[in-house]
Amino acid sequence: MDTLLRNDVFEGKDGCQYRVVSNTSSANHGWVINLSQPHAWPVEREFNVLRHHSEHRSHTTRETLPEFAFYSEKARARANAAYEAIKPLVLNDDGTENKALFCEKTRSALVRARAAELAISKTTIYKYLKDWWTLGQTRYVLIPASARNGKNQPAGTGSRGRRPDDDRYAVFQMSANDIKWAKEIIQKRYIGNEHASLVGVHSDLIAQRYSLLDGNGARINLPEGERPSIHQLRSVLKKYFTQEDVERGKHGDKNFERELNPMLGSSLEECVAPGHIYEIDATILDVFLVAQANRNSIIGKPTLYLIYDRKTRLCVGFYLGLENASWTGMMLAILSIAVDKQALCRKYNVPYDPADWPAHGVFPAKFLADRGEGASHNSDRICDGMEATISNTQALLPIRKGLVESGFKSVHTAIKDEAPGYEPPRDAVKRRSPKYHLDAALTLDEIVSIILGQIVRHNRSKMRRFPLAPENVLDGWAAIPRELWTREVSHGGGVGTRYTHEYLHKQLLPVDTAQVTQQGITFRGCFYKSLEPTVRQWMVQAAVKKGFAVRCSYDLRLVDELIVHDSNGKSYTCTLTADSKRFAGYSYAEVKYLLSRELDMKKAKAPESEQARADQRAQAKAVVDHAIAATKAARTGAARSARRADTAAARGAEQTTRRREEVTMPPTTNIEETKGKVVRLRPEGSAATPSAEIQMQSVSDATPTTGSSLQDLLRNLALEHTNESTAK
Structure with missing residues (x-):
């Protein structure tokens, strides 16, 4: 059991709290005052008897030391005056503690004498002594608790209104x-x-x-x-x-919380090492761009994605494109972490240094994103294939990922003085603001080159307010992102994981289900084919039995290719079939729109098709009705069973009649030209057969028309064949 000292508070076995006022020569004996009773005074007791093996603890009720720092000088002066009033009572002339004050008989006499000496009430002296012993025996415990003693408080009138200067009305007292x-x-x-x-x-x-x-x-x-x-x-x-x-x-x-909440935390509190947390977000870049094929065409503002390592402030990836903020843009930004940086810098004419990209291919344990694309179903691909987690910040609180938000600001600061077509955000909604889009001159590739150069500059630059640890300062560390990453990883190790670009590309693509048919693999209105034997056998199986579903990966931006997966995990790349090549170069959203428009047009033309079908059926019915009536009229009383279906003579006669009608159709050229091309089978003046006369009569009486040479040739051949048959 701990030894009790002066001012210690402990719990007695009777349930009361006691404070040690003074110790005697014995460690377990002294003067105590009962804090649980309102009119208690110091008494001499054995500590072990009172405590009964209970532990002492700090007192937490109203008898604690006052917060004297919040009191005015006037209140402090009153406390000093009260202490000077009881100082001769609590201390001897040599500064030792006056034990006689603890005894009730001697205390009364000492108090009366001191009160008479100061010409104050002895009740005041008793109050000072009671506060001295119960609150902790320091002079500031003598500060009175009344609000009138000079404690700093907000101004107020105790529910009374301000008194008017001219006393035109009485003061209103609020109840x-x-x-x-x-x-x-x-x-x-x-x-x-x-x-x-x-x-x-x-x-x-x-x-x-x-x-x-x-x-x-x-x-x-x-x-x-x-x-x-x-x-x-x-x-x-x-x-x-x-x-x-x-x-x-x-x-x-x-x-x-976004604008006025006290900023007491730090972004480094949750981060333990490089590669632990990557912040990712998107914004609209405030620069109007022009088309690469025609610089006179303005294509609007692009979307910028940035990825920052929270521990070192290193920019590890980015993406700038014309897509709106979506999973596609976020996916491409994540893929940029593993893209070939040397080829990237060469493409955009930016000097390449491997030291600028120390986090190449390193993926974090956690991505910190907002509640947009970071909360989409496709974001599960990160958790499944990369063994990483995605943490979503609260809505409307960009300060939760303030690092990447600051990155957007630094990018805009770097380009606003140089980039033509830059529109300040404050002017976007201003009336009669300058027409910044008319100054647009940069293409997408050119602005990407500028952004890439800014990222390289950031990774090389020293940060002004980065909180370096004292030991790092003494070791000569500089607050440069790329150096911080290298030093942190070499000293404490990183927590990231490295993946290849090919693996990530397949892993991050959205996954869905396609249908195998005899015509190919159909997915979202497009048909795909592949030269792989496995895919061919799938199509044969679908033709023999029925179609079935397979897993596929696709890129939302382009329908040209589809990656299908078999049950063994093997992947096959498929391309558009001949019928679906009309959609080449389109996105799936554009194909969906085109198909919907095509369906709408088909629905719009449906009444016309139905009317044409009805007209055709009516015309056919009229022909059939006439044929039935004529057939009945031609029976002449014969039985229905007397009709025969294979009468050769009737068929031959019908064929001859049809041939004559077809041959004697109006010619497509002048009759004179036709006569010149006909080979006469009999000399002039000889008698012609009646059929030939009839034939020549019908040909010569026909109305001449114009036509193609192929039609003329066919008609001439038909006439020659007819003449030969007639001669025979």
Whole structure:
């Protein structure tokens, strides 16, 4: 059991709390005062008997030391005066503790003498002594607890209004109900309304609670002095509502935490090593771009993705494209971590140094993204294939990933003075702002080159306010992102994992289900083929039995290729079939739109098709009805069973008649030309057969028309064949 010393507080076996006032020569014996009784005085006791093996602890009730730092000089002076009043009683002339004061008989005499000497009440001396012993025996425990002793407090009038200078009305004293009504209307009308003013709220309060209806039904406010003033309402606001309550109520919790919340934390608190947390986010780059094929065409603003390592501030990846903020852009930004940096710098004419990219191919344990693409279903691909997690920040709180947000600001700062077509964000919604898009001159590749150069500069530059550890400062470390990464990894190791670009590309592509048919593998309106024997056998199987589903990976931006996967994990790349090549170069969203438009047009033409079908059926019915009627008329009383289906003579006669009708169709050229091309089978003047006369008569009487040479040749051959048959 610990030894009790002066001012220690302990729990007695009787349930009361005691404070040690003074120790005697024995470690287990001394003077104590009961803190649980209101009129207790020091008594001499055995500590072990009181404690009964209980542990001593610090006292936490009202008898604690006062927060004297919040008191005024006046209050401190009063405490010093009180201490000087009891100092001769608690201390001897040599500065030792006066044990006689603890005894009740001698204490009374000493107090009376001191009170007479100072000409004050002995009750005051007793109060000073009681506070001295119960609160901790320091001079600042003698500061009175009254609000009138000089303690620093907000200004107020105790619910009384300000006295007018001209005494035109009496001071209004607010009651408990008045304060209640004031609090209710402040909470409802002022704090809950972003644009409400306190003057307007005060007018509503007077109209609701401090007004009367006259004989005409008009509402009359009570005169001043019979209702709270605007100053009293403001005092209630300051007394019962904090500034945080007002700001949160007027602007919302999200806006308060984003704009006004105290910034006490650090982004390094959750990060343990390089490669632990990557922050990723997207923004619209404030630069208008032009088309590469035609610089006179403005294509708008691109979307920029940045990825930063939280521990070292190293920019490890980026993507700049024309896609809106989506999983596709986020996927390409993540892929840029493993892309060949040397080829990338060569493509965009940026000097390459391997030291600028120490995190090449290193993927983190956690991605920190917002609640957009970072919360999509496709983001599960990161968790499944890369063994990483995705943490989503709260909505409307960009400060939760402030590192990448600062990266956007530095990029815009670097390009705003040089890039033509840059539009300041403040001018985007300003009326009559300059037409910045007319200055656009950069293509997408050119702005990518500028952004890439800015990232390289950032990775090489020293950061001004980076909190280096003291030991790192003594070791000569510089707050340069690429050096911090290298040194941190060499000293403490990183927690990232390295993957190849090929693996990541297949892993991050969205996965869905395609259908195998005899015509190919169909996916989202497109058909695909492959020369792989496995895919061919799939199509044969679908033709023999029925179609079946397979897993596939695809790129939302382009329909030209589809990657299908078999049950063994092997992948096959498929291309568009001949019928689907009309969609080459399109995205899946564009194909979906085209197919929907095609379907809409088909639906729009459906009434015309139905009408054409109805007209055809009506025409066919008329022919059939006429044929049936004619057939019945031709029977001439014969039985129906007397008809025969294979009469050769009737068939031959019909064929001869049809041949004559087909041959004697109107010619497509002039009759003179036709005569010149006909080979006469009989000399002129000889008698012709009746059929030939009829034939020549019909040919010569035909109306001449124009036609193609192929049609003329066919007709001439038919005439020659007819003449030969007639001659025979």
